Amino acid sequence: MNADSRADSPAASAAIELIHVTKRFGDRVILNDVNLAIARGRTTALLGPSGTGKSTLLRLATGLLAPERGRVKTLGIDVFAASKSEVLALRRRMGMLFQDNALFGSLTVFDNVAFPLRRVARVNETIVRQRVAALLSMVGLPDVGDRTPDRLSGGQRKRIALARAIALEPELVLFDEPTSGLDPQTSASIDQLIRDTQQRLGITFVVITHDVESARLIADDVGMLDNGVVRVFGSRESVWASTDPVVRSFLDRVPVQQ
Ligand SMILES: Nc1ncnc2c1ncn2[C@@H]1O[C@H](COP(=O)(O)OP(=O)(O)OP(=O)(O)O)[C@@H](O)[C@H]1O
Numbered sequence: 318m319n320a321d322s323r324a325d326s327p328a329a330s331a332a333i334e335l336i337h338v339t340k341r342f343g344d345r346v347i348l349n350d351v352n353l354a355i356a357r358g359r360t361t362a363l364l365g366p367s368g369t370g371k372s373t374l375l376r377l378a379t380g381l382l383a384p385e386r387g388r389v390k391t392l393g394i395d396v397f398a399a400s401k402s403e404v405l406a407l408r409r410r411m412g413m414l415f416q417d418n419a420l421f422g423s424l425t426v427f428d429n430v431a432f433p434l435r436r437v438a439r440v441n442e443t444i445v446r447q448r449v450a451a452l453l454s455m456v457g458l459p460d461v462g463d464r465t466p467d468r469l470s471g472g473q474r475k476r477i478a479l480a481r482a483i484a485l486e487p488e489l490v491l492f493d494e495p496t497s498g499l500d501p502q503t504s505a506s507i508d509q510l511i512r513d514t515q516q517r518l519g520i521t522f523v524v525i526t527h528d529v530e531s532a533r534l535i536a537d538d539v540g541m542l543d544n545g546v547v548r549v550f551g552s553r554e555s556v557w558a559s560t561d562p563v564v565r566s567f568l569d570r571v572p573v574q575q
Pocket residue numbers: 342347365366367368369370371372373374527
């Protein structure tokens with residue numbers, strides 16, 4: 318399936334839209350009047366140096382943090398104008414992959430992936446078994462259901478976290494640094510899995526990363542945050558062709574003068 322054929326115009330039906338968003342922590346302005354529209358049905362990578370507010374942006378999109386100014390719309394819901402029950406319903410339409418995977422250490426892989434199916438969707442056990450088997454196959458680990466996460470490699474844990482994040486067939490999946498802490502070859506295999514999964518499901522993936530190579534491999538669109546602003550946003554090709562010196566030095570990994 319071609320992701321491009323599913324893409325709508327970004328402004329008309331954005332997966333995540335920030336409208337004049339300002340977020341501060343104390344005196345520090347983390348996001349400064351940010352406008353951004355992330356398109357549905359494709360993979361968008363958000364790049365930027367450490368501490369530029371990438372994770373903060375994800376937490377705004379899920380309603381876990383409130384902005385000082387501006388509006389955040391996720392899957393068409395104005396997150397901070399919506400009621401609590403509307404935000405809970407919105408979160409069920411989203412999957413989240415945390416940097417540390419957030420797997421339950423005392424549960425088997427099977428029970429980790431089954432968790433949202435049992436606790437949130439409350440589907441019967443026959444369907445749970447079928448769905449978990451299909452999800453484990455999809456992430457390339459059909460035979461590890463009986464293990465606990467501590468008996469998996471870092472890359473395998475990431476695969477299981479992805480299986481759990483897509484178990485409820487979300488419309489949008491947010492990834493926070495999916496390849497950090499992985500060796501280069503494992504990172505490349507996770508990038509490939511992210512790419513393949515997005516193309517198979519045709520849903521929206523938003524991937525926060527400071528891994529330039531990873532963004533180049535997985536993203537249809539790329540944004541770069543720097544110093545509280547979106548320095549560049551557009552198709553991967555257009556961003557890679559950017560002549561903005563800040564963007565160039567980040568993409569070309571020019572060392573920062575300390
Ligand atoms: N709850 C908080 N209270 C105070 N400061 C915070 C809080 N959360 C984040 N910050 C600060 O806001 C800035 C942006 O944080 P954020 O985690 O969004 O950055 P990031 O771009 O995800 O960085 P990294 O690439 O290192 O994960 C950082 O300087 C961080 O220390």
